Amino acid sequence: AQSVTQLDSQVPVFEEAPVELRCNYSSSVSVYLFWYVQYPNQGLQLLLKYLSGSTLVKGINGFEAEFNKSQTSFHLRKPSVHISDTAEYFCAVSDLSGNTGKLIFGQGTTLQVKP
Amino acid sequence: DVKVTQSSRYLVKRTGEKVFLECVQDMDHENMFWYRQDPGLGLRLIYFSYDVKMKEKGDIPEGYSVSREKKERFSLILESASTNQTSMYLCASSYSRVDYGYTFGSGTRLTVV
Structure with a gap:
């Protein structure tokens, strides 16, 4: 079965x-x-x-992520965070078995941006 | 934009009560999902449906049932609420089984006392 692991529960920055x-x-x-x-x-x-396609994916609010197949990772990055980025972030992977459209979510990482 | 609307933002129910959580989407999506969110556990899938009157068990269906009588509405039912069902409940929808782009509702925070 597929699984997702978010390695940090909290990230203060x-x-x-x-x-x-x-x-x-x-x-x-x-x-x-x-x-x-x-x-x-x-x-x-x-x-x-x-x-x-391209392994570097750009998203909203200046975030980007890189797909690394050999390391089975999909890390999220932002070069310069703002207070407003304080939130919980979830990584998810598609469950392609059974063609159900299900996503499997990680445990979440709380990003705490300090002034 | 697709909207997924959950009828209640906060609910407080007593142990043993039958509880209905309602979710409505307005963009003709086929797939609908119910997750519960708990600290440190992320989102866990309770039930999902990819068509009217169709339902599939997720990872933690025990103590829950669902109803999908119309395409736009997906209801989660707690047959006899218990304190361990105190949680945040999130509804989501997606266009089809090959579209994994979910749209989420704002969530219902249920407290069972």
């Missing part, structure tokens, strides 16, 4: 510093990969997705 949120997945087949963000008291919204 100062404003304007770079950040990387780590995500590894387990799968022996091709996958689609996603990052979602959840701001306080809101649902999740899509940041970016990798379906195929």
